[in-house]
Amino acid sequence: MAKLNMVKALNLALLQEMERDPDVLVIGEDVGVDGGVFRVTEDLHRKFGATRVVDSPLAEAGIVGTAVGMALYGLKPVCEIQFSGFAFQCFHQIENHMARYRMRTQGRFACQMVVRMPYGGGVRALEHHSESEEQFYAHIPGLKMVIPSGPRNARALLAAAIRDPDPVIFFEAKALYHAAKEDVPDEIETMEIGRAHVDRPGRDLTLVAYGAMLRVAREAAERLHEEDGVEVEIVDLLTISPLDRETLTASVRKTGRAVIVHEAPRSFGPGAEIATSIMEGAFLSLEAPIRRVTAYDVPFVGFARERANVPDTARVLAACRETLAF
């Protein structure tokens, strides 16, 4: 057991998966000698060499397209896209090919591979370095879309993603990379993809969050407990797609109220699917309209205005209080 931040925890998952399976390799820009711009792949090249920790030319479609070919051959590549804002240069490889090879070949080939990308704001970064675009990937059949919320689940989910027979988009919140440390077991640990986690039990309201927004949800829940005597249940999604509808609806059947928090813009975002799933599964339990606390429907706003756009505790608190008062 060691106290690790998310960067070190992800590094541990890569190290251990590469040790246990020679078919696992890492490919991306600056992942070798440099250890990745966020240091997630630090020292892996020293241990595994340049053919397994591949510093690729600077081309996202080349990285993902090459990894698709590697996966079709039977390798298990883990791609790093330096920032999720640059993934549109490989989006066609993800949507047209990575997600579809199993279907297109009726099971003869599939892409067991992971595409890791840092996403989200909170680090005073430039355009294309701060956005949340999970909705694009969550909408693609054939893909799985995972967003951990802390070091321990990041490590366990990345290990699970590498072993998953389907292609996984793995988003890492930049705001969490160097945030809190957690106890992370030394021995290999995995978590089931497709399962949400009840992060805090409660009876009065369900707060749905994931990634960096989990912190915001926890702060809001704590204040509601202290200031209002309200017990909020937090559902940490962990997997965006396939969505764990069972855990969501079970929670709302109990609480009767739901607020959804995400950093992605509101319209057609994950909140819409989450709200519909709750409505379909817990309609008769609902005591109030489901609310969404999200970024607004505007393109990148610049970090000088980012705090006004990305959900914070005050906005979540206000939405919860309105929902409770309905």
Place this chain on the structure above:
Amino acid sequence: MNERAAMPRTIIEPQFTVEHLSILDSDGTLDSALEPDIAPEELKRLYRAMRVGRRFDERMLRLQRQGRIGTFAPIKGQEASQIGSVATLRRTDWMVPSFRETAAMLWRGWSMQRILEFFAGRLEGGRPAPEQRDLPICIPVGTQLPHAVGLAYAAQYRGDDAIVMVYCGDGATSEGDFHEAMNFAGVWHLPLVFVVQNNQWAISVPLKKQTHSRTIAQKALAYGFPGIQVDGNDVLAVYVASREAVDRARAGDGPTLIECVTYRLSMHTTSDDPTKYRSAEEVEAWERKDPLTRFGAYLEQRHLLDPDLDEGIDAEITRAVEAFESLPPADPLVMFDHAYAARPPALDAERAEMAARLAQAPSAAAPPSGDEAPLSPERQSPPMRGQRRPWRS
């Protein structure tokens, strides 16, 4: 003031050349100094495969015009480019097609029935046989090229002897994926052969509007590996260049680009009307360079031509068409089987929803076996000049 420093502009003289190879001209005249040593049986096999490609293409066009299959991309005129290259692979090598490689795919072991299924909208047509090292048809232009890079990397990583051959057209050479794949292949020195079938037209856009390069072959030079241009209608030239490239790849000497200068004698796809953008004179000039005519003449001179060849080929095609047409209707529920390795709960629920609907009204979801209503002749593209109007035959 200092003396002027001696830092002149210097010229880096790249010692780059691009060869053009031609062995058998359109009259069947041979440059005997370049004639490759290919066993007579192999020559006959190559010719038969080219004829199979031509005859199957013609039959598919009729099937499409009759509404029995959907849109497809005819290969007419490109048989030498495809067979001359693919024939240099071993079964254990990988072949990555674009969407106009029917002849090459048949050579690699795809059955005619599978290909018909593919163009009849059945995904079963994209499933290679278990032992086949072939990727399925790839429709977005050029996007298959990085996959070939990954396969080649993986072969090298595993220490396998396998090499990879990937196809694309002249239009694909404008795509970013083409350049990314070429660059990666060069940097990593991969066992990979790029075959560009330069058929002069990307739908309606001619080569001169596609690239300002003198050749497509020379694009390889920018990525640090050789490119060669061959007469793509000369199967001997394509074969020789491909064998050299395959040998280089297998020996660990890296990738090669082969530009096959050929011509799409037919339409881009069956939805296209080439009379709109190119002249009959141009097409006729290329018809005189037909790869089958010249190779046939060469074989005739060598007494290797089988007069009954087409008869056997046509019978094989007919059997495949009959097998294809006797397939039961596509079972809609199969659509839920290969989205994921294991169905997530929500997909299970969607499948159950469809199963219930099918149980109530089986005909509601099951399309007729043709899967597509025949087009009326008025709605179809006119055939090329000189072609028969197939729906009247």
